[in-house]
Amino acid sequence: MSAVTYPDQTRYALRAGVTCLTTSAGATLLYPPRNEQLSGLGLGQLQALRTLNRGPATVSQLSDGSGTDDVAGLMDRLTDGGWLSVTVRDGGRNLYSIQPFGQPPPRPVTRLPWRATLSKFAVLHRDSDGFVLEHPLSWCDVRIHDPRLLSLLDGFGAAESPLHVSIKSQLAADLHWCGFLVADPDEEEREFTTRGWHAADLWFHRRSTLGERTASSAHAGAPMWAVDTFPQPPTRKPHYPGEPVPLATPDLAVLRANDPTLAAVLAGQQSTHAIDDANPITRDQLAELLFGTAGGVRSTSAESAARPHPSAGSVDELELYPIVRHVDGLAPGMYHYDSFDHVLRPVADLESPAVQRLLATASVPLAEGGAPQLVLLLAARSGHLTRNNGQVAYADILKHVGAVTQTVSVIATAMGLGACAQGFSDTAAFAAAANVDELAECAVGSIIVGSPAHDR
Structure with missing residues (x-):
C-alpha cells in the first residue's frame, strides 16, 4: 500500500x-x-x-x-x-x-x-x-x-x-x-x-x-483525425513551370527476357563510392531507372496512385527529384520526376546555391573528392500520411524510403550501374531548391547513382 x-x-x-x-x-x-x-x-x-x-x-x-x-x-x-x-x-x-x-x-x-x-x-x-x-x-x-x-x-x-x-x-x-x-x-x-x-x-x-x-x-495518435475537417491532398503534385523533358519508356518484355535473375542481382549489390565520369549514365538509363522505381502508375484515384514499390494504403507520398550533374543527353539541373506522364519537370538550375548544397552533401561518401553524376533525392508529401495515420505517419514514411532505396539499388545493379544510399540529406536546402514548405514536403533520403569506375 x-x-x-x-x-x-x-x-x-x-x-x-x-x-x-x-x-x-x-x-x-x-x-x-x-x-x-x-x-x-x-x-x-x-x-x-x-x-x-x-x-x-x-x-x-x-x-x-x-x-x-x-x-x-x-x-x-x-x-x-x-x-x-x-x-x-x-x-x-x-x-x-x-x-x-x-x-x-x-x-x-x-x-x-x-x-x-x-x-x-x-x-x-x-x-x-x-x-x-x-x-x-x-x-x-x-x-x-x-x-x-x-x-x-x-x-x-x-x-x-x-x-x-x-x-x-x-x-x-x-x-x-x-x-x-x-x-x-x-x-x-x-x-x-x-x-x-x-x-x-x-x-x-x-x-x-x-x-x-x-x-x-x-x-496511434487519432488516425483519420482530419477526414471531416481537411480535404485529402491531391494524389498528383502540381506541375513545376517549364517545358517537360520526355523520357523513353523501357520495353518491359525485353527487360524480362534479358535482365539478370533477382538472386544474381541481390548477390551483386554493393555501395559504389567511385564513379567513371568519362562514361556517364545516359538519359535512357535514367529513364529506365525512374520508370522501374516509381513510373508506370497502375491505377489512380482521388486518394492513391499505385506505383511499383510498397506503400501503406497505396498513398504513395514519396516524390523523386533527380539532381543531374553529368548525365549524357540531359541538361544539368534539378528535376521533378512526374511518374504519371513519365517526364522530367525542371525545378532549379544546377548552379543555384541550394542545389549546390545538395550536391555537396551527396559528394561526401564518394572517393577522392568526386562529385555524383546523378542524385535521386526522395521527398515526402507528409500530409498524405499524417491525415490518416496519426503518430505513426513519419515512421511509415521512413519505411517507404527504405523500400524505394532498395528498389533503386536493385534496378541499378541489374543495369550495371553503381548506387550508394545516404543516411542523411539537407532538408533545408531541398525546401529552398524545390520552393516548398518543409512541413508540407520534406527531404527524407537520397541515393547517388552513376557509372561505376572499374580497375583497368
Whole structure:
C-alpha cells in the first residue's frame, strides 16, 4: 500500500479507457485485456466507486459522510495499481496530474539524493491541453497545469520558487516514481545502452510502435483525425513551370527476357563510392531507372496512385527529384520526376546555391573528392500520411524510403550501374531548391547513382 499522502484537495479520476462495474458484492475494473476484481469492499467504498464513475472527485467528495480513511486507502490502492489519474491541487488550483497508460512499479522506498535531476530522455512539450512531460520508458505522462512548476524541472531546491516545500517534495517524489528523475546526472552517460540513445530517437521509437502507450493501432495518435475537417491532398503534385523533358519508356518484355535473375542481382549489390565520369549514365538509363522505381502508375484515384514499390494504403507520398550533374543527353539541373506522364519537370538550375548544397552533401561518401553524376533525392508529401495515420505517419514514411532505396539499388545493379544510399540529406536546402514548405514536403533520403569506375 502506498505511503504517500496527497493534499486534501487532490482529485482522483478513472484513467482514460477504464470502466468500473459495481454490484452489491464488489466491483470490477476493466481495461482490456487487463481487469481487476475488487472484493470485500464496504458500503462507503462501493459508493465512492460509483461517484468516481461520474467524474473526478476528492477523497472528501468520494466519502460523502462515510469514513474517509477507508476511501483514502482504496484510492491509494487504485493509484498504485495504475487505475487512476491523480491531479494534485493547492490553493484551489491544479498543479499537476499523473496520467497513467501502463502499470506503475512499486513506489521507491529510498529518498532522492540532492543531485537528482531530470532524465535526458524527458520531453516537455505543449499540446491542445497545455504542457505535458513525457518519458519514452515511463508508464505515465505528467501534465503540468501550473507554470510555476516549470522552473522546478531544472532543480527542486530553487530558492526563488513561491511554492511550499511540501509541494516541491511531492512533485519530486512523484517524478521519481514516474521514472522522470535519475539519482545521478551522469548515470545515463555511463551506461552503453542509455548513452547510445538520443531523446528524440527514443521518443519517436516509442511513439511509433505498439506498447503500453499505444496498445493497438486504434490508439496511434487519432488516425483519420482530419477526414471531416481537411480535404485529402491531391494524389498528383502540381506541375513545376517549364517545358517537360520526355523520357523513353523501357520495353518491359525485353527487360524480362534479358535482365539478370533477382538472386544474381541481390548477390551483386554493393555501395559504389567511385564513379567513371568519362562514361556517364545516359538519359535512357535514367529513364529506365525512374520508370522501374516509381513510373508506370497502375491505377489512380482521388486518394492513391499505385506505383511499383510498397506503400501503406497505396498513398504513395514519396516524390523523386533527380539532381543531374553529368548525365549524357540531359541538361544539368534539378528535376521533378512526374511518374504519371513519365517526364522530367525542371525545378532549379544546377548552379543555384541550394542545389549546390545538395550536391555537396551527396559528394561526401564518394572517393577522392568526386562529385555524383546523378542524385535521386526522395521527398515526402507528409500530409498524405499524417491525415490518416496519426503518430505513426513519419515512421511509415521512413519505411517507404527504405523500400524505394532498395528498389533503386536493385534496378541499378541489374543495369550495371553503381548506387550508394545516404543516411542523411539537407532538408533545408531541398525546401529552398524545390520552393516548398518543409512541413508540407520534406527531404527524407537520397541515393547517388552513376557509372561505376572499374580497375583497368
